[in-house]
Amino acid sequence: MTDYVILVDKNDRKLGQMEKIEAHQKALRHRAISVLVFNRQGQLMLQQRALSKYHCPGLWSNTCCTHPRPEETVEAAAHRRLQEEMGFDCSLKELFSFNYQVKLDHGLTEKEYDHVFIGHFDGQPKLNQEEAANYRWIDLDQLQEELIETPQIYTYWFREIAKTLFSQNSYIGLTLALF
Secondary structure (H helix, E strand, O other), X not given: OOOEEEEEOOOOOEEEEEXXXXXXXXXOOEEEEEEEEEOOOOOEEEEEEOOOOOOOOOOEEOOEEEOOOOOOOHHHHHHHHHHHHHOOOOOEEEEEEEEEXXXXXXXXXXXXXXXXXXXXXXXXXXXXXXXXXEEEEEOHHHHHHHHHHOHHHEOHHHHHHHHHHOOHHHHHHHHHHHO
């Protein structure tokens, strides 16, 4: 099955669709989602990307992420991917969105308008090993330290998400969204 992404402008207005790898090769902006799931203790569930991923294998990242399909809303994509990658679902709220661009390996570029969702879950995930090699819960203070000391172990987009999360206004919004 061929995966297609939704091409968008910098304001997330739909421009069309394109095969996923081609959009990454041509560095065309497309819609994406990232999900952050927290537990009752305020810890964030991180995912270590599977070693077989076509980019950023083995890096730590947010709980899950994907590209919405052309017929799919961003929220539906977030729920779908949470189930596909981590084996569970939970209620989600959109927290913020942002544009970013980064050159990856293998001649690919991520140029995305990323919708960031937040959710709450206190169980254990059932990892899809083709997507996620591992997971861990992390306190936000420890995460901040690791992002300073070893940023290279995290995906670029997650580092961008974390910058917003740790800004004062977003951190307050995060707390209100969680509890």
